[in-house]
Amino acid sequence: MKRFNIVRILSKAATLLTIMVLPFTLQSCYYDVEEELYQNTPCVTENITFAQTIQPIFQRNCTTCHTGAAGSGGIDLSTHAGASVVANNGRLVGAVTHAGGFTPMPQGASQLPACTINQIKAWVEAGAPNN
Template identity: 40%
Template sequence: MQKALLSTVTKVISGASLGLLVLVSACSYSNGGDPAPCNDPTPVTYAGVISPIFDTNCRSCHGAGVYQTLGGGNDYSSYQAIKNQSARLILGCISHEAGYNPMPKGGAKISACDIARIKSWIDAGQPNN
């Protein structure tokens, strides 16, 4: 009886271990893949990806008519306006890094995927189209 119980316990533990191994190996980061939070193959351009992110998260305070009163003078109303801003400031604020004002002000941090998209866009030279 003890031998049968031990055999059953061993099979359960082996099965659980195998299941955990399969789950962990499915993670792209553990496979040596890109640890980026999103793997969207769409080219990151201002018009196609970045402007909608700024529409959703930034322009209520940093838009054309309000950036001087609500946005601390930081204008994110257009492609050229964003290019004129410090990329380091933008990334520091949206990433909630120490020493930067966390943005959006009073709101939740934007998604890790959107932060990665903005960083990718900056790293690619901020293409417009």
């Protein structure tokens, strides 16, 4: 009889502990958007390079669909050669700014943060260099 009571008490204690700890573990499970976390961080749009700035943006947001010759819409953003084509013909900026007449990108997701869009625009305005 005593053993049964101890097991019940331990079971209730474990349940109570789980209920108390669960809210703290759930708080840390969300998608961190750097611009939302560090809102006072200035947006750097000078000296934008393909390798250090643009390619990582494409890898995070675009290359799931736009990779290789079979990329969605015939667009390959995994290489500078492919990215420069849509940068120079105006489709890239039109798509990421959700301008009329362009398919808004990333498709099915929220518009990219303003700083990211400004960095893409700065790279395109600089002639989409392979740097």
